[in-house]
Amino acid sequence: MRAHAAFRDAPGRTNVTTNRINDFTIKIATVNGTGSASANTLLMKSIFRSGIPVMGKNYFPSNIQGLPTWYEIRVARDGHVARSGAVDLMVAMNAETYSRDVKEVAPGGYLVYDSTWPRPALLGRSDITVLGVPLARMCNESFNGVRTRILMKNICYAGVLAALLDLDLERIRELLAQTYAKKPQLVDSNMKAIGLGYDYARQNFPCPLPLKVEKMDRTAGHIMIDGNTAAALGCVFAGATVAAWYPITPSTSLMDAFKGFCDRTRVDPQTGAKRFAFIQAEDELAAIGMVIGASWNGCRAFTATSGPGISLMNEFLGLAYYAEIPSVVFDIQRVGPSTGMPTRTQQCDLMECAYASHGDTRHVCLYPANPEECFYMAAQAFDLAERLQTPVMVLSDLDIGMNDWMCRELKWDDAYRPDRGKILDKAQIEKLEKFQRYLDKDGDGIPYRTLPGVHPKGAWFARGSGHSQYGTYTEDSTEYQIVLDRLLKKWETAKKLVPRAIIDATAGADIGIVSLGSCDSAIHEALAILKARGVGVNYMRVRAFPFSEDVERFLAAHRLLFVVEQNRDAQFRSLLTLETAVEKSKLRSLLHYSGLPISSSFIVDGVLAEVLPKPLPQQKDAASA
Amino acid sequence: MTFIPKPKIVHPALPRNARGLVRRDYEGALSTLCAGCGHDSVTAAIVEACWRQSIEPQNLVKLSGIGCSSKTTAYFVSGAHGFNSVHGRMPSIATGANAANRQLTYIGVSGDGDTLSIGLGQFCHAIRRNLDMLYIIENNGVYGLTKGQFSASADIGTRAKKGETNFQPPIDPALLAMTLGASFVARSFSGDKQQLVPLIEAGLRHRGFALIDVLSPCVTFNDHEGSTKSYAYTREHYEPAVQADFVPPEREITAEYGAGEALAVAMHDGSRIVLRKLDAGYDPTDRAAAQARVQERLMSGEYLTGLLYVGTDGGVEGGRKEFHQVNGTPEEPLNSLPYEALSPGSGGLAKLLARYR
Numbered sequence A: 001m002r003a004h005a006a007f008r009d010a011p012g013r014t015n016v017t018t019n020r021i022n023d024f025t026i027k028i029a030t031v032n033g034t035g036s037a038s039a040n041t042l043l044m045k046s047i048f049r050s051g052i053p054v055m056g057k058n059y060f061p062s063n064i065q066g067l068p069t070w071y072e073i074r075v076a077r078d079g080h081v082a083r084s085g086a087v088d089l090m091v092a093m094n095a096e097t098y099s100r101d102v103k104e105v106a107p108g109g110y111l112v113y114d115s116t117w118p119r120p121a122l123l124g125r126s127d128i129t130v131l132g133v134p135l136a137r138m139c140n141e142s143f144n145g146v147r148t149r150i151l152m153k154n155i156c157y158a159g160v161l162a163a164l165l166d167l168d169l170e171r172i173r174e175l176l177a178q179t180y181a182k183k184p185q186l187v188d189s190n191m192k193a194i195g196l197g198y199d200y201a202r203q204n205f206p207c208p209l210p211l212k213v214e215k216m217d218r219t220a221g222h223i224m225i226d227g228n229t230a231a232a233l234g235c236v237f238a239g240a241t242v243a244a245w246y247p248i249t250p251s252t253s254l255m256d257a258f259k260g261f262c263d264r265t266r267v268d269p270q271t272g273a274k275r276f277a278f279i280q281a282e283d284e285l286a287a288i289g290m291v292i293g294a295s296w297n298g299c300r301a302f303t304a305t306s307g308p309g310i311s312l313m314n315e316f317l318g319l320a321y322y323a324e325i326p327s328v329v330f331d332i333q334r335v336g337p338s339t340g341m342p343t344r345t346q347q348c349d350l351m352e353c354a355y356a357s358h359g360d361t362r363h364v365c366l367y368p369a370n371p372e373e374c375f376y377m378a379a380q381a382f383d384l385a386e387r388l389q390t391p392v393m394v395l396s397d398l399d400i401g402m403n404d405w406m407c408r409e410l411k412w413d414d415a416y417r418p419d420r421g422k423i424l425d426k427a428q429i430e431k432l433e434k435f436q437r438y439l440d441k442d443g444d445g446i447p448y449r450t451l452p453g454v455h456p457k458g459a460w461f462a463r464g465s466g467h468s469q470y471g472t473y474t475e476d477s478t479e480y481q482i483v484l485d486r487l488l489k490k491w492e493t494a495k496k497l498v499p500r501a502i503i504d505a506t507a508g509a510d511i512g513i514v515s516l517g518s519c520d521s522a523i524h525e526a527l528a529i530l531k532a533r534g535v536g537v538n539y540m541r542v543r544a545f546p547f548s549e550d551v552e553r554f555l556a557a558h559r560l561l562f563v564v565e566q567n568r569d570a571q572f573r574s575l576l577t578l579e580t581a582v583e584k585s586k587l588r589s590l591l592h593y594s595g596l597p598i599s600s601s602f603i604v605d606g607v608l609a610e611v612l613p614k615p616l617p618q619q620k621d622a623a624s625a
Numbered sequence B: 001m002t003f004i005p006k007p008k009i010v011h012p013a014l015p016r017n018a019r020g021l022v023r024r025d026y027e028g029a030l031s032t033l034c035a036g037c038g039h040d041s042v043t044a045a046i047v048e049a050c051w052r053q054s055i056e057p058q059n060l061v062k063l064s065g066i067g068c069s070s071k072t073t074a075y076f077v078s079g080a081h082g083f084n085s086v087h088g089r090m091p092s093i094a095t096g097a098n099a100a101n102r103q104l105t106y107i108g109v110s111g112d113g114d115t116l117s118i119g120l121g122q123f124c125h126a127i128r129r130n131l132d133m134l135y136i137i138e139n140n141g142v143y144g145l146t147k148g149q150f151s152a153s154a155d156i157g158t159r160a161k162k163g164e165t166n167f168q169p170p171i172d173p174a175l176l177a178m179t180l181g182a183s184f185v186a187r188s189f190s191g192d193k194q195q196l197v198p199l200i201e202a203g204l205r206h207r208g209f210a211l212i213d214v215l216s217p218c219v220t221f222n223d224h225e226g227s228t229k230s231y232a233y234t235r236e237h238y239e240p241a242v243q244a245d246f247v248p249p250e251r252e253i254t255a256e257y258g259a260g261e262a263l264a265v266a267m268h269d270g271s272r273i274v275l276r277k278l279d280a281g282y283d284p285t286d287r288a289a290a291q292a293r294v295q296e297r298l299m300s301g302e303y304l305t306g307l308l309y310v311g312t313d314g315g316v317e318g319g320r321k322e323f324h325q326v327n328g329t330p331e332e333p334l335n336s337l338p339y340e341a342l343s344p345g346s347g348g349l350a351k352l353l354a355r356y357r
Helices: A036-048 A095-104 A135-142 A146-165 A169-179 A185-204 A227-238 A252-265 A284-296 A307-323 A350-354 A371-388 A398-402 A426-431 A477-497 A517-532 A549-557 A571-579 A600-611 A617-624 B038-052 B068-075 B090-100 B112-116 B120-129 B173-179 B193-205 B231-237 B287-299 B323-327 B345-352
Strands: A023-031 A054-059 A068-076 A087-092 A105-114 A129-133 A222-226 A242-245 A277-280 A301-305 A327-333 A364-366 A391-397 A404-408 A461-463 A502-504 A511-516 A538-542 A560-565 A587-591 B060-064 B081-084 B105-111 B133-139 B184-189 B209-215 B238-247 B262-266 B272-277 B303-310
Touching (some): A023 A095, A023 A146, A036 A146, A036 A222, A036 A404, A054 A404, A068 A095, A087 A095, A095 A105, A129 A146, A129 A185, A135 A185, A169 A185, A222 A227, A222 A398, A227 A252, A227 A327, A227 B345, A242 A252, A242 A284, A252 A277, A252 A301, A252 B345, A277 B090, A277 B323, A284 A307, A284 B090, A284 B120, A301 A307, A307 A327, A307 A350, A307 A391, A350 A391, A350 A571, A364 A371, A371 A391, A371 A398, A391 A517, A398 A517, A511 A517, A511 A549, A511 A571, A511 A600, A517 A560, A517 A600, A538 A549, A560 A571, A560 A600, A571 A587, A587 A600, B038 B068, B038 B105, B038 B209, B060 B068, B081 B090, B090 B133, B090 B323, B112 B120, B112 B133, B112 B173, B120 B133, B120 B173, B120 B209, B133 B193, B173 B184, B173 B209, B173 B303, B193 B238, B193 B303, B272 B303, B287 B303
Parallel strands (some): A023 A087, A087 A105, A105 A129, A242 A277, A242 A301, A327 A391, A364 A391, A461 B081, A511 A538, A560 A587, B133 B209, B184 B209, B238 B303
Antiparallel strands (some): A054 A068, A222 A404, A502 A538, B184 B303, B238 B272, B262 B272
């Protein structure tokens, strides 16, 4: 296994002066709690509304006010909405991080800073263009109140960028009008700040820069949405009625969004009755307990958490697995171990979720790659959980969950009806001579269940202690093993039901990339770059655990496989070696675990390090002679 | 003899309740607890109370955690679903289950280890939520299933079977529940069926969280000389303060009560609890006074028993909104809402997405 250094995001491009229309990266360094988020979203969204594919990523601290925060906007005319690894224009608004922000600008790039106060020497960067704008001075002269001045200073740099990049001011006004629909006076003050920056830049710099925005038509039929919001919508459309949770970054916004959507769509207009229960639990142990209790009693119930929460839920997840109670858990992964870096992204709970709890347990996991998939997989998770009567975990991450992603407009098929699985109703129970909870009647390893309150003959006793296929307590080896083996059969059934991998073998190569989740967009760009350099690579994105047969086939069909994932210990590679027949030696890990989302340049570099410098055959012969 | 299935032969002369069911219909599997265990008496009291209340077996939901007490949910009402969950986490299962279907009757059975140590947090929060359930603690001051360690309800100075003395102060669940705002708090003794059965009946009917702490001696590990939770000690030191008689809605209050000694508390379904003060200085409707009295008696080694506190204030029973009233859920159980009432449909989705375009 060859682990790449954590921070290998070396700038890949230097030709800032050539045609960079709709193809560049802006990074904005600010202090958190100063309102910069609205300015950044405004910029990103106005580019999106100009029809240009765009990526916006927020690198924020675990803090409410005063610590450094960055926002990266990539204008991506080719549609690669992933990090490239390079920064072409830096807006350095934070004195604390100024020196490192300056260093990060690619040669030939630009730096905008607040020139109200003199800065120390520019650290020897004669290869970049520095644009000083007296943002604080202008805002102090034009606005009153400390808080307003700080907020407006940030809106002001959006005005500077609007001039430098040639953004449409009308579009900005339109966005502000939507944001402040309830406080229209704020539209004018914000536009005033925008105007200050815009005019200053037009008067003092050659606007626009070669890095500029031109209207395109590539965002029609798309939305900008974060994965947590999309997953919450998926839960609403799946018909989930009980949501129990304990607040933890970065999952909290999923629950907030669920409540928000339910308040809008599930409140009876006549009676005010709420067709959902939203329970803030005392901890994650209770949250998953509530989900299991509600699911056992016939509701679609879910919780959302992050790695530390999954750790606490382990015991209950084992109970749900063994007592066969459906439950849906969203794990919005963040950087571990322990508290780790709560506001940074990683794919570090792959092993934890796959085998959560003591004893022989394995759990169905889904790996969405973007908000669009969060939406559809959320609904699918409930169907799988009820069909298989087991916990299903949806492993998103902070990057997907909390950043706005451009994705295709979400659609809903009105013909959809929840798959409630094998639940016997009153009439069916009535006909039975005796109800046997854990008997495999259909040969698929999935038994029948009944709900409380329906029929006394359907009563059964859910327990985590040893039980026979008839649902009775047992300490008998044979009776115990019959149930355990049947659970394995159910696992085989699960392989046929979970979403297939997405395979791109158009390169016709004997080498491939295997990955999952949020690495996807960076991989797509990497594949394009590699192709341009004459390196053809196939690609398989695994979307679920257990691995289906197509995963085995892809692994078997390739000579060399790069396993791309965002953790230190190659957890996905471990899962592949444990759960498939793949030869370990074929797998090369490309591991990105800095806490920032993976970039395409990281993947390109990783593949080229292995594929290009192959010694020529004659040299090899000479060496061995 | 637990391998023998319990016979279900009903003699025609056995009395039947309003549903035409006999007591046998409310029994469960044979107990596997030690002969003489207090918990078996509590099980019998639950069977009696459920029979008297004419509960439809399938409309009862039995919940428990881990331990000797938690096993007992298998020993009553076999026609009811049961959930023997994980140690100390029964309240969260109960919360989820109750959220899904508010129409059923929830009874949780736990022990002092399950409730006061590993499960103390969930216990407290179920009370805070005023979850509509009857929560019975079978309290014996000892960990039975792991053979005799002190539990958090062990009194200072009590001796373990192996001779150690406990020096840590006990957690009293009744006092704790009163401070957390519980609207129905009772204490009883497994050996006093006269007192316990009506308490269970009232607890089952109470809307909101009802706690009954039942002193229920462990014959094997905590019934020796020097133990403050033995049968002998409990009989000597338990002091009924209030007798609660349960009167169903259809029945008149017929018993003779002396002037000023009885107080009828109305429940949400029209039934009443008639409280008879056995201790003239005790007022079970005054939370602060009741708390002070219970504590004072505990300090002198006496367990005050009966319905120690029942809220009568406010428009809501017990003066507090229960979980669903706070949540604003409809009367119809969430688990029976049709999908059409839950999905906003493709048109609704298009509207919800407007701000993301």
